[in-house]
Amino acid sequence: MRTCIGCRQRAAKRELLRVVAGSDATTGGPVALPDPDGTAPGRGAHLHPVTECYELAVRRKAFARALRLAAGKGEGSPAHRWVTTSPRDSNSTDRPEKKLEQQLMSTR
Numbered sequence: 281m282r283t284c285i286g287c288r289q290r291a292a293k294r295e296l297l298r299v300v301a302g303s304d305a306t307t308g309g310p311v312a313l314p315d316p317d318g319t320a321p322g323r324g325a326h327l328h329p330v331t332e333c334y335e336l337a338v339r340r341k342a343f344a345r346a347l348r349l350a351a352g353k354g355e356g357s358p359a360h361r362w363v364t365t366s367p368r369d370s371n372s373t374d375r376p377e378k379k380l381e382q383q384l385m386s387t388r
């Protein structure tokens with residue numbers, strides 16, 4: 281069991297998205313990266329892969345605490361994009377993360 285850093289509820293690890301601290305591909309700055317396979321090394325945090333929990337985590341500055349990212353670094357991060365394009369609440373047809381979604385689906 282892991283605790284979601286957004287809503288603070290406990291859930292099975294497979295129901296949560298692991299997020300790790302990483303470097304932004306363009307700026308090199310620290311950002312929250314999605315780690316759906318749970319294999320990335322280093323400091324990680326878990327949250328439900330839904331927009332609500334992501335935004336809660338940003339508001340609680342949970343990324344700053346859990347990943348040692350500067351406050352506010354959560355918005356617009358790769359993890360944020362991953363969460364907002366997850367199957368549950370996306371109606372977009374432009375989904376570059378399709379492969380990740382399929383991987384996630386296949387492990388359910």
Ligand SMILES: [Zn+2]
Pocket residue numbers: 284285286287288289327328333
């Ligand atoms: Zn949650």
